[in-house]
C-alpha cells in the first residue's frame with residue numbers, strides 16, 4: 001500500500017556506513033525519476049551518483065544536517081551515508097526547474113524505502129564547495145543532495161501538539177520524533193457538493 005511506503009520513507013540521518021549501496025541501485029532509483037512528472041516535459045534534471053567512499057568523503061563536508069538538533073553536528077564517521085545522489089538543474093534546458101527536483105527526489109526516496117534503504121534530502125548545501133570538489137560546470141545548478149544508506153536510527157511520526165511546534169527532536173533513547181500537522185489543520189476548505 002502506498003501509505004505504508006510513504007510512512008516508511010522518513011528522513012534518516014545515521015547509517016551503517018559500511019553497508020554498501022550498489023551503483024546499479026542508484027541507477028534504478030534515478031530511473032524512477034526519469035518516469036516522473038516534469039514541467040512542460042522539459043526534463044532539465046541531471047544527476048551525479050556516488051557510492052565511492054573516497055568521493056563520499058569529499059561530498060559530506062558540504063552537507064548540513066538537522067538544524068533543529070543544536071547539539072548534534074551531523075553523522076559521525078562510521079554512521080555517514082554510503083551513497084549520494086546530487087540533483088542538478090541543467091540551465092541550458094531550463095533556467096528555473098520549478099518543482100521538478102522535489103518530484104524526482106520523492107520518487108527516488110520512495111524507491112529507496114521500497115528497497116529497505118533510507119536517507120535524507122539535503123537542501124542546506126555548501127554549493128560552491130561541492131561544485132569545486134565534484135568539478136560541476138556552472139551550467140548545472142545544484143538543487144538537492146539525496147544522502148542514502150542503510151538506516152541506523154528509529155524515526156517515529158507523531159501529531160503536532162496543542163502548542164503547534166513542528167520541530168523534530170531526538171529523545172534520550174536516540175529515537176528521532178517528527179511532529180506532523182493534523183489533516184484538519186492542513187485542509188483550508190472542502191467543497192463536498
Ligand SMILES: Cc1cc2nc3c(=O)[nH]c(=O)nc-3n(C[C@H](O)[C@H](O)[C@H](O)COP(=O)(O)O)c2cc1C
Nearest residue numbers: 009010011064065066067120121122123124168178
Ligand atoms: C527540500 C528539503 C530540504 C531538506 N534539507 C535538509 C537539510 O539540509 N538537512 C537535513 O538534515 N534535513 C533536510 N531535510 C529533511 C527535513 O528536515 C525532513 O523532511 C523533516 O524534518 C520531516 O521529516 P520526515 O522527512 O521524516 O517527514 C530536507 C527536506 C526537504 C523536503
